[in-house]
Amino acid sequence: MRKITFATLGILCLTWISGASDLQDRCDKLSQGQLQSVIEFLSADVLEGRAPGTRGGELAEIYMHSLFKQLGLKSRFQPFTLHGFQLSALNVSAGGRELLFLEDTVGSYTQAENQFSIEGDAVFAGFGIRTSLWEWDDYKKTDLRGKILLVRVNDPGLFIPQIFDGSTLTYFGRWIYKIEEAAKTGAAAILLIHTTPTAGYDWQVVKNSWSGEELYLPASLENDLKFRGWIREPSLKSLLAENKIDLEKLYRKSLSRKFRPMDLGFKIRISGRNSSRQLRTRNVIAEIPGSSGKNIVLSAHIDHLGRDEQLEGDQIFNGAIDNGSAVAAMSLIARIFADAGKELHYGLTFLVCQAEEAGLLGSKYFVANSKREEIAANINFESTPVWEKSLDAFAAGGRYSTLEEAVRLVAAAQGMGYSRFSLTDQGLFYRSDQFPFAQAGIPAIWLSAGEKFASGRNHIAEFFKGGAYHTVKDEYNPAWELKSLRQTVKLAVGLIEHLNRTRELPRWKARLTFPVPSPEGKSVKAINK
Template sequence: MNKASLYLSAAAISCIAFNVSAETYQFHEKQYRQDVQTLSSTKFAGRAPLSPQEKLTTDYLVNAYKNIGLLPGYKGKYLQPVPMAKITTDQNMSLNIGDQSFTNMTQFTARTERLSDQIDLSNSDVVFCGYGINAPEYHWNDYQGVDVKGKTVIVLVNDPGFATQDPNLFTGNAMTYYGRWTYKFEEAARQGAKAVFVVHETAPAGYGWDVVQNSVGGTQLSLVDADNNNDTVAVMGWLQHDTAQKIFTEAGYDFDKLKQTAISRQFKPIDLKLQANLTLNNHVEQSTSYNVIAKLPASTQTNESILVHAHWDHLGQKVDSNGTVHTFHGAVDNASGDAGVMDLARNLKAQADKAPFKRNIIFADFTGEEAGLIGAKQFAQNPSVSTKDLVAMVNIDGMNTNKAQDYVLDYGKGLSTLDNYLADAAQAQGRTVKPDPNPQTGLYFRSDHFALAQVGVPSLLFMGLGDPDYVKYRYHKEADQYEVSWDLGAAQQDLALMSSIIAKLANNNDWPKWTKNSAFKKRRAEDGR
């Protein structure tokens, strides 16, 4: 999961064994455990795309789908090619702004998606652009009246709604896509900036600096476009909060006071009268990664499909300065999700053998989620079926490995009529639906379903609550490993719930709708849905 979800405390999780499903769901627990244990084992070395372990992973998934009896899901094959670049940046670099020099990984991070051996940021004027947001529907433009072409932009993480907790400003505490760092890089590129640095703060980001370090440093992966990614901003970076304070102090400003001015629509960008210098020396390799796609064919509505998904990749291995190899196993994130999709496939195939579903059910495991939803973007741009014919998506990004619970969380609550399907399925299990307890982290915009939402496909996101200390001790760390002690009662519950939703969608004529005005709703309308 390319995000830090904040999990509920163990005290909030009921240990009652709740009714698993309104209909029988056969949870293949032994196989589920074996799938998670295998995919997160040292042999699979963290499942990094373009690593030798990628083929181990995709072979494992393809063989599973073949054994279940699913058909190839992409142009007669189980694998969809994803053109990808591996960009390894020399980490022996420093960022110089004004008279100060900052240390890589401890005070800042920087990377690029451009396929270039060297990126030079030379005497680039530095401009503070508030939250780096240009959102006409919110009457907000942090770039108003400034030309940042070729310049270095510093922006704040999250959006003004979180900073003020004003429900009438953006969406208050709940993060919008404008609060995501991915958006800030995209908008800076549209404005013509050469570099953009997001100031990290744990509360508005939703995770600590160590997550930035583990997710950004070293080799990075990128989807390759026809222009070698030259439409992206040349330098994408983060600044430690203390680093930002030092930069602003040299410029004659108090950073913490200045950022308060950025919560107003009257904010105007500030030229800090400093220049930035940085050189990225890169080794670029182009290769092909793969999405795994299988299909349970429709009986009648053969052009319509439900997409069921979990990303297969994690962070792989990293070598520290002492030469020690560290393996990021990714058991919860997201071997548990892949195992869940396979278990759903077994159950839904068994149901289809008795009574075929009207619509296709596509089972997919995408590559490169951790690197920025790469496989999902490739699928959205080059789908196995037209995106206008994708009814909905069910996305698993980590499963709850604890005991059964009396509720299920609705991430993205209020965005689409899929909320009704979730509520009905939960009620059938004797459970309630609760909203995301930490909407400020913007989880809905951080996983593969979002790439499909951007082309209009409504989706449900399922994430495990897990250990209450998961983010602090295991998220994107070596400690995310399979444990025999996992109860898996909640996983069984959630899979049964998902199965009932998928089966219902696969047998009716409904097209779930976006319920709020958004780019998603507009895009869906363009497809006549």
Template sequence: MKRYFSLTLITTAILAGCATTSITSDDVAKGYNSIQADEIAKHVKVLASDEFGGRAPSSEGEKLTLDYLTKEFTALGFEPGNGDSFFQEVPLVSLEADSDMVLNIGGKDYQYKKDMVMGSSRISAQEGIENSELVFVGYGVNAPEYNWNDYEGLDVKGKTVVMLVNDPGFATKDPNLFTGDAMTYYGRWTYKYEEASRQGAAGAIIIHETAPASYPWSVVENSWSGEQFGFVKDNNNMDRVAVEGWVTVDLAKELFTKAGLDFDTAKAEAAKGAYHVDMGDLAATVNVKNTIKKSVSYNFIATLPGSKTPDEHIIYSAHWDHLGTDKNRKGDQIYNGAHDNATGTAGMIEVAEAFTKLGKRPDRSMTFLAVTAEEQGLLGSKYYAANPVIPANKTVANINMDSLNLLGKVKDISVVGIGKSQMDELLATAAKEQGRTVSGDPKPSSGGYYRSDHFAFANMGVPAMYAGGGSEAFDEETANYRKRMSLVLRGCYHQPCDRYRDEWDLSGAVQDLQLFYKVGFDISQQTQWPTWNENSEFQRK
């Protein structure tokens, strides 16, 4: 172990111009080896317990979570990261649509959750569309850099736009179209509603398909029903479409047939180039009644000040929230969120503790940010980016932890958004000493780089790394375990079955957290800051 750290530190110093440090390789090894599976499990059991009720923002579960984080980081000797407070207020509003709604199109009523999920982002007790003409707008994308505009020459004011999920690159797998199989931000549901609003549409409907969405209809049912959180804005979000939602692909096919169109043909045309077509005489009517609650949730932030340049920070992030409790659900009502993201929050505590084992503090400050409302559209990290406690020009890098590896040790580590920054090289150096290699995004079509909290830092211009897990099992025994546990966990994303299990093998999570610790430490000691690669869409501002 001593050889591992001395080699890595020497290599890093030579390559990056590392200043001399009084922290020895033995000191670093103490932190590295302090990260243990049983400690991760201990934290997850608490955070994902029924007592915490699924950790919804502005709930009793939030209070319990913040109290737990405060206790743990205080015990580790960390200081409040926001002046004299561990908290950053995030003003939120929750809108809960009355489930007693129907969507009427062409004289037929479609049922809530079974066929569709509709809602409104407007902070209004009642919103709706009435006899709003339907227009199919392909992928609903306006991307000048790709010479693509599905809205070109189209006036959608007062109309409801219907669109496909993901982007054209996924449909064609053409690497020269957008970014091929790897989803861009234009494929995200958040973008599609935003663009429809900018175009002046009355409503916006996304057609759900499991493969391009990267999740089944059950996720739409659970994630877009119940309380939906957003920011409190002066205009009460009246610049958003009145109604936004999802429909099943079976419903969509039925509507296309009624409009005299063929769904598969229209879908194929939409992938060839900017595309839109009127859906005959079809018009939509739906009424959304909202229960409105304004509240304050909190980001948690704690800092271990650096010994030489304490105003420069490496920020580790994870979201502490999940979906809470659905009292209208039959059976298990608690979305415990053990994997997503009690594991990442627990991992953050473990990495923080590792830095306290060094004996001396790193040159730069190590800051840990647990954000709220990730499940509601990355709201906590978006708020932080708009109101940064630590300015972007003092934030050296971000390392994000979301849903750690539960499937045992692997020979590789997957990097979501590989090739965007020098963070990949730093990770590869540390991984090599574990006998591991860096592999690409295992599911680029899901657009993972735009779906977790590092995205907010990337938009600030801060090099941000989102990595973890891998696909190549360490040995045959682990490979067999991975097959068994994958079957157990299948379908538990955003479901009540995402709960802690004693049979988890957290040795792979330990591997990854040790790498995150090592990469953060190396960055903290280097003179040079990591940079974005030239071909990245993100750059320092």
């Protein structure tokens, strides 16, 4: 055992208080060129928006693999298969009334046939939620095999603040959860009812994101749910009016724990034309092993939305901020630890995820093929800020685990405050690669320099709300200061050092708003708020 002298103790204490360390100094010394380079390359037009399975997507994977090797790290590809489906025509009808593709309804038919037609009894399934976390069960073991489910988005907390998490969207309010849950019932199809207040975005957004190809992991298709789609509320109202049903009445019933699925007494027919294909894509994984046998997984998705040939002018979704800047942050952290060559208690896994934009598919695949006990925590990077200095830090999802306190300490030691991410209410924690880790029971955060920028502007909110986010304008700008990118790198380095120094294993500490498997396979009940 090494002797600890007063002198080393003194240095340790000093280090603890000031937060200064050799590794953190290295963050301060990163050049502007080093901060820029990964973003600049990944967002170049020649990569064509880095969609999975495309030439640009593959180039991005090879680039990261090569970059990790250049740093002296072991790097490997993790290939996986995706199924892609794209509709070219869709018809939803009931009685004499027909709804129009894109205008009234969108969706995805997840079977190989080119022509399809499904008919089933229309059943209103309320919010389509079944969870012991809030003692809520909209399904009540009803036999729904072959039915066509109509399901509300969001959760009852939006209407009754005392239940669920009030107006903060829980995972049970997300449309993706509704589909996962409906797939367990044996139903043939689900139509999510779109309203702007419950979805959080208007019909245009639904239409845009569901009019192209939809990608799925094969495991998510092993069920009877052949059609997953959306219906616009006014269009549904017109279908119901034909059958003398008042939607508002159905809505009122759905706000009660006593709710059970309601057979609406008419049939819905969903038919259309479909094309399907399989494609292969790859995560890239590099590693710095530690002595504990557990790794902290750092992650950032490399894919973006590709190109849209229907657009006039610029067709390329360059994804410079989403998610070039986050991949840049992660690769700089890899550089700092690789260069320092220090021994670690918790090793580091650098996970470059594919197909995040298609539904967190790369991180889901990684988690499903990892051993839970070998992962200490996940630190994810998403749309890392590229602007001026930020006065604080955030860790989306931090409130659920001991990671928030750790981030708060590290931020304070670096002269920054800590604030919770203001957009968490819109479910952003559920919408990037940290979430599949959390769902597997692994404490996970999205770490970033925060929204309080020195000038008073909130660049992050501006980006996500009506800014360049998910548009062709998310392009590289050589004039970016990249101060908040540097800060994010330094926060992560500090956090990794903190966890390694304290050897504290991150754990849940608060009531979870999403289901997590317990060791016994049951969902973990609230651990007091």
